[in-house]
Amino acid sequence: MNKDDIKVAIEAAIIQIEVDYQRAQGMILTEDDLMSIIFQKLCNNYPELSTPKPTEDERILAPMLHTELSWYDKRGKLTIKPDITILDTRYLSILHKSGEKVNLPRKEYSFRGDAILMELKFIRSRKGITKTTINGPLKNDIEKIKRLFLRLEEQGAPYDLFCYFIVFNKTDIKCPEFGEFLRLTNNEAAGRYKMLYASGRVGFI
Secondary structure, rough: OOOOHHHHHHHHHHHHHHHHHHHHOOOOHHHHHHHHHHHHHHHHHOOOHOOOOEEOOOOOOOOEEEOOEEEEEOOOOEEEOEEEEOOOHHHHHOOOOOOOOOOOOOOOOOOOOOEEEEEEEEEEOOOEHHHHHHHHHHHHHHHHHHHHHHHHHOOOOOOOHHHEEEEEOOOOOOOOHHHHHHHHHHHHOOOOOOEEEEEOOOOOO
16 A cells, blocks of 8 residues: 555544444544544555565565554654554564664654645543643644654655544534534645544543
8 A cells, every 4th residue: 555545544444433432422432542543444454554565674574554553752762652653564673773784762663754744633521522631631742743843854764654633523513612622623735634523422421
């Protein structure tokens, strides 16, 4: 699958999961549930993502789809950890630093090349998405990924990243500011990221 095909697959999976969630509203209780469901949906619907493929290491295979892979921040710390990463296995190594015959970093794997990231947020509050949600968790995730993009640009990295910010709301309650926030986020993305919104439409008595 090329990068465009993978994006189509991700967006189709999110639409399917939203439909499933509205049919079974107890399906997602935590953000980890959401991550597991997205991971499983992608594996089941697009087996190429989970089929082991050759890596940079001879005779070692790996799938494209992974969870919570660590990336270095500008201080060289492994603080950036997207929920899901889809990577090009040709540039993955579990034996040495990718592209170099030197020791692995502390995370004990190394990769480079194009990748698609997913940052997930599950809003479980009966108040739904508030201004505090926007100015806190949602903006924090966007700024974190922007810092990763900037760091790679400063290093002259010759590959591209794309990030999906996927927001699942237990209710469909949203403050008036969210619509504008969603629009501005996607307008300013410049082909680097995209925010997707889905709801379980749970109603409280």
